[in-house]
Amino acid sequence: MAVTWQLPPRVVGVATNLLLTCALGALLAFSFLGSRGIWDPDEGRYSNVALTMLDTGDWLTPRRNSTIGHWTKPPGTYWMVAGSVALFGETPWAARLPIALSYLACMLLAGLCADRLFPGSGPVAAIAYATMSTPSVAGQLITTDFPLAASQALAMYAWLGRRAGDALYRHRWLLLMWAAFGIGFMIKGPPALLPLLAVGLAGMLCPAPGLRWRWHLSGIVVFLAIALPWYLMVAARNPGLLGYFLGAEVIDRVATDRFGRSGQWYGWLQVYVPVLTLGTLPWTGDLWRWLRQLPGHLRSWRARRQGSVDQQLLLALWILVPLLVFCLARSRMPLYLLPLFVPLAVAVAGQRLQAGRRFNWKWLGAWIVLLLAARAGGALWPTHKDASTWAEAIRARVHGPIHEVVFVEDMARYGLHLHLGTEIRKVSVMPVPAARFNPTYDGALQAELKQAERDPGLVFVVKQARYPEVERVIHAYGYAVHPWGSPFQGRVLFGVEPAADAAR
Known part of the structure; x- marks a missing residue:
C-alpha cells in the first residue's frame, strides 16, 4: 500500500498565510516604484545628497553640491540611497529601493510584534500595516522617515523579546535593542530615541525580569559604538557643528517655529488628526474601538496588581508617549508619525483578535486596487515637482x-x-x-x-x-x-x- 505524506492542516494554513502576506507586501512595496521621476523638494534633496557622496567620494560629509554641506540629518539614509544607486544605477527605482525595503521590514516587524503581544495576530497586523494609506504612500517617497520607522520597530521588537523571550537570550535582545536605536540615531538623530521614553515608563509600571548591570552597560556601549563615531568625526572637522546640531536641529525644532512647520498651539490638530484618521484607513474603525476599550483594559490592570504586565498597557505606552511628544514639539510634519503605524497595526490586530472579527476580503481587495490605482495616477499626474x-x-x-x-x-x-x-x-x-x-x-x-x-x-x-x-x-x-x-x-x-x- 502506498504511503502518502502531507503537512498538518495547521502548518499548511500558516504557510499559506505567510506566502499571501509576503506576496501582498511585495506587490505594495515594489509596484510603480520607478514609474515616476524624482519629486522635489524632499525626494530631490535626499537623492541629491546621496549622489553627491558618490560624485565626490566623500561618504562622511553630506553635501548639497561639491562645496556646500547639508547638515540637517545624519548620513544613514544617504548611505542607503547611495549604496542602492551604486549597485543598480542612477534611476528613481534604485533611489527608492531602500524605502521600499524599509516598508517591508516594518510590515514584517508589525507582524512579529503582534505575535509577541497577542499570539496568533501576526498576519493580521502585517496586512493591516501594509494596507494603511500612510505607509502605502510613504513607501514610495525618499525620506528619512521610513528607515527610521524600521529601526525603531526593530528596537521595540527586541524590547518585547527582552521582556517576554527565553531567559537565556534576554541579554541578546537587550543588545539588539540598543543596536537598533544606534542605527536610528544615524538616520535621524535624537528623535530616534523617543520610544525609550515608553520603554522607561513601562519599566516603572510593569517591571520586567532584571538583568545584571553589565548587560545594560554593554547595550549602551553598543549604541555609542554605532551612533557616536560619525558625530565626533564631523564635529572635529567642522568646529561649531555640534552646537548647530543641538541648537537648530534639536532645540529649535522642539521649542520654536523657526522652520515654519505648523508651530501654532493648534498645529498638531491640523497635521496629526488627519494623519491618524485618514492615514489609518481602512482600519480607522478598529483603532477607534481599541481606543474606546483601552480605559477598561487599564482599569482592569490596576485592579489586578499594580506591578503586573499588561499587553494593552505596553502597546498604549508605545503609541501615546511618542505621540504626546510630537504634539508638544512645535515642528510638526505628517510623516513624523510614521514610526507609530507599526504599533497602530498591532493595536488593530489585537482588537480584531479579541473581537473574533475576520477580514472582508472583497472590500480589502477593492482597497488594494484603489491603492495601486492611486500610485498609477501619481505616476501620470503632471506636476511641477517632477x-x-x-x-x-x-x-x-x-x-x-x-x-x-x-x-x-x-x-x-x-x-x-x-x-x-x-x-x-x-x-x-x-x-x-x-x-x-x-x-x-x-x-x-x-x-x-x-x-x-x-x-x-x-x-x-x-x-x-x-x-x-x-x-x-x-x-x-x-x-x-x-x-x-x-x-x-x-x-x-x-x-x-x-x-x-x-x-x-
Whole structure:
C-alpha cells in the first residue's frame, strides 16, 4: 500500500498565510516604484545628497553640491540611497529601493510584534500595516522617515523579546535593542530615541525580569559604538557643528517655529488628526474601538496588581508617549508619525483578535486596487515637482553640454541631479551674508558667471517675472544672456557668455 505524506492542516494554513502576506507586501512595496521621476523638494534633496557622496567620494560629509554641506540629518539614509544607486544605477527605482525595503521590514516587524503581544495576530497586523494609506504612500517617497520607522520597530521588537523571550537570550535582545536605536540615531538623530521614553515608563509600571548591570552597560556601549563615531568625526572637522546640531536641529525644532512647520498651539490638530484618521484607513474603525476599550483594559490592570504586565498597557505606552511628544514639539510634519503605524497595526490586530472579527476580503481587495490605482495616477499626474519633466525640458532646449544647473533665487530642483547627472546650485542675485551651516544660497550669481566663462555647460534658471531684472544685473557684470527656447513652468532657461565674446 502506498504511503502518502502531507503537512498538518495547521502548518499548511500558516504557510499559506505567510506566502499571501509576503506576496501582498511585495506587490505594495515594489509596484510603480520607478514609474515616476524624482519629486522635489524632499525626494530631490535626499537623492541629491546621496549622489553627491558618490560624485565626490566623500561618504562622511553630506553635501548639497561639491562645496556646500547639508547638515540637517545624519548620513544613514544617504548611505542607503547611495549604496542602492551604486549597485543598480542612477534611476528613481534604485533611489527608492531602500524605502521600499524599509516598508517591508516594518510590515514584517508589525507582524512579529503582534505575535509577541497577542499570539496568533501576526498576519493580521502585517496586512493591516501594509494596507494603511500612510505607509502605502510613504513607501514610495525618499525620506528619512521610513528607515527610521524600521529601526525603531526593530528596537521595540527586541524590547518585547527582552521582556517576554527565553531567559537565556534576554541579554541578546537587550543588545539588539540598543543596536537598533544606534542605527536610528544615524538616520535621524535624537528623535530616534523617543520610544525609550515608553520603554522607561513601562519599566516603572510593569517591571520586567532584571538583568545584571553589565548587560545594560554593554547595550549602551553598543549604541555609542554605532551612533557616536560619525558625530565626533564631523564635529572635529567642522568646529561649531555640534552646537548647530543641538541648537537648530534639536532645540529649535522642539521649542520654536523657526522652520515654519505648523508651530501654532493648534498645529498638531491640523497635521496629526488627519494623519491618524485618514492615514489609518481602512482600519480607522478598529483603532477607534481599541481606543474606546483601552480605559477598561487599564482599569482592569490596576485592579489586578499594580506591578503586573499588561499587553494593552505596553502597546498604549508605545503609541501615546511618542505621540504626546510630537504634539508638544512645535515642528510638526505628517510623516513624523510614521514610526507609530507599526504599533497602530498591532493595536488593530489585537482588537480584531479579541473581537473574533475576520477580514472582508472583497472590500480589502477593492482597497488594494484603489491603492495601486492611486500610485498609477501619481505616476501620470503632471506636476511641477517632477524633476524628470524638468530634465526633458532642459534637454529639449539646451543645445550643448549640460554640466550644471543654476537656479537664481528660485527653488532648486535637486532631483535633476539624478535625471541629468549634473550638479545643482541655488544662488542669490546679489551677494548676501551666508550662514556657516546650511546657508539659504550656495553662493552669488557673480561667482557662477565667472564659472560660466570656463565652462559653457552652465544652464541658468530664473522666474519669468524676474528675468528682466536678472538680465540687467548680468549685463552690468559684463556678460551677455541668451535664452534657451521658450519658458518652461514660468521659468526662463538661459546661458551666459562674456559680452565681448557675444559681440564678436
